[in-house]
Amino acid sequence: MKTSWSIRRSGWRFFTWPVLGVGLFWTLFPFYWMLTTALKPNDDMYRPEPLLVPVRVTWSHFHKVFFDSHFPEYFRNSAIVALAVTILSVVVGIFAAYAIVRLDFRGKNLIARGLIFSYLVPPVLLFIPLFELIFKIGLLNTREGLVLAYLTFTVPFTTWLLMGYFRTVPVALEEAALVDGCTRLMALFRIILPLSTPAIVVTALFSFTLSWNEFLYALTFTSNPVSQTVTVGLTSTVAEDVFFWGVMMAASFLIAIPPVVLYLLGQRWVVRGLTAGAVKG
């Protein structure tokens, strides 16, 4: 393993652990505060001297999230939307990426460019016209409307990522199969896809978390628990109660679990994925 000998040599190393300690505290304290708030009874929370360490633990906030709120609906909506978006964008991405990387056709470079530029177009430029579009086709306040909107950021992203991975599969393998009488599609399904399974899994993890975490489109296109996702659901909760922080933090904790788990699983690829292969490991 490589060492940063510049730090080792210069005696800066002495500072490593103190600085890391501060860094860890700064990074993690908010989450400590979230979790302990979720477990503290209201009496220990709303008082002049809030308790920094929970002395009494209550499950009442979590209980309220599960049994006396709209969160079960929000969770279901988020899961359905994110799953649908993931499946659609991975399938669309596989076909597009294969065509762009391996097939010879006019307009290929134009599409590759279109994909990368649309990956960089921020949702703030699109949410108004998309609102109009979704309003006109009658999909406001539906999960289908959200799925359509989320494809705008997942499709360019999955296609771009998969293009990078497909390029690394040796062409010779495929040519051999084609000589043996395989069609292009058979070659894709029997040779490229099995070799790219890890890449496809990672791409799917990304699409899922990006959709799960999305906020602006959900805020704009949905306004009731029938279609709202967890992220906007959280903002709707504020209005319901004066002492809402225990419930809020309990719900926040639950919302954060899926993306954190998925990111920890795919951590190695996360960075490379988001800058879409531009940063060399």
Add this chain to the structure above:
Amino acid sequence: MANHVTARPGSPRKWQLQRVLGRDYALAYWMIAPSVLVLLGLIAFPFIRAIMLAFYSQPIGGEGRFIGLENYRTLLHDRIWWLSFKNTLIYTIFGVGFKTAVGLAFALILHQELRGRTILRALLFVPWSVPIVVDAFVWRWIYNDLNGVLNYVLYKLQLISEYVLWTSDPKIVLWAIIVVVVWQGTPFYMMNFLAGLQSIPDELYEAAEIDGASTFQSFLHVTLPGLKSVLIVVTLLSTIWTSNELQFVYILSSGGPAHMSEIFPTLAFFTSIPGRELGLGAAVALSFFPLLASLIVLGGRVLLRGAEE
């Protein structure tokens, strides 16, 4: 290329088409059709529509009326637009600046043999992987003026003599939000910089050492040049993303008090959806477009170059 493999005996017409459209056009166009549909129907068309909308007075559900540059005129005479302009600049410049600095510092520290480095990296990564809404709400609770932990601890440590209104004091609110932006975004920078550091060959450092370079000199002449491409990509992408992220402001302050923390993304949202003026909202969203477009073109080029290498 193995042209003979797929070229089948066909009609002369097909040959001609293949000459013009490329060997595999028939299969390829089927395969890219869905993504082209998304690209044109859900991104390109709405994008052009947004540019057009900005020339219209278009209430939600009502008749649109062409008014030329009137929306832009309105904005240029609007104090709130100018305030948002200033805030968006401060928010983006300081957000990206601090994220770069702190991210680089942490990357340098993590780039050495440490016990439990994998776990450290995973832990330091958490704020970035959590949904931004959650991050923002946790901080809103920390910043809470009466029961917030920040006021309580600072007061106990006698660092403040009275409770601070972190998200409702006009002088403080934007900076309080920038702190959260930096806290949330630093891990992404750190990870990218760490990957960049690991790709700098050790021999370069050894050569610098032999030449008698000091630690600082080798940082200046080996580390920074080695990180150049990563630095460019990360700050470029992050500038686009940071300047267009509305969740922090929306949740921590709603742009308040009195628009003191309003930025273009929140102003565009409040104008178009609760304010029901889609045309004016589109004009707000496009306020930074010339700047943004150049960043997008630049970023796209860098990414394409990276892919072609």
